[in-house]
Amino acid sequence: MLKITLALPxxxxxxxxxAQAADFSPAEICKAAISVExxxxxxxxxxxxxxxxxxxxxxxxxxxSFKYRCQVSETRVVWSTFLTDTGEWGRWRKQxxxxxxxxxxxxxxxxxxxxxxxxxxxxxxSKDF
Numbered sequence: 001m002l003k004i005t006l007a008l009p010x011x012x013x014x015x016x017x018x019a020q021a022a023d024f025s026p027a028e029i030c031k032a033a034i035s036v037e038x039x040x041x042x043x044x045x046x047x048x049x050x051x052x053x054x055x056x057x058x059x060x061x062x063x064x065s066f067k068y069r070c071q072v073s074e075t076r077v078v079w080s081t082f083l084t085d086t087g088e089w090g091r092w093r094k095q096x097x098x099x100x101x102x103x104x105x106x107x108x109x110x111x112x113x114x115x116x117x118x119x120x121x122x123x124x125x126s127k128d129f
Contacts, residue, residue: 030070
């Protein structure tokens with residue numbers, strides 16, 4: 001008998017989404033989380049790629065651009081930003097004891113609610129994307 005063992009990463013970006021989250025893509029959940037964290041409208045954000053993590057970006061009216069990627073799990077969103085000065089991705093924002101905001105999400109009745117322990121809660125509909 002042949003036995004096959006697979007090693008899977010501890011954090012899988014897309015396969016851990018609950019069934020009710022199907023109303024919103026991982027990229028939309030990422031946009032909503034960044035919207036709450038940064039105070040930017042979701043419609044101003046574009047999706048650059050969605051694999052292995054959603055990468056979204058936006059440009060402010062003053063010309064400055066910002067790019068983020070998100071790990072979207074069953075109930076949490078963890079993000080990092082692209083550092084243009086070094087050309088590298090910054091750290092994942094999950095050091096809660098050091099001041100990073102804890103961001104969770106829930107989907108109910110086709111509405112996405114992002115809860116950020118520092119910025120509060122905000123609810124989104126599919127038309128917001």
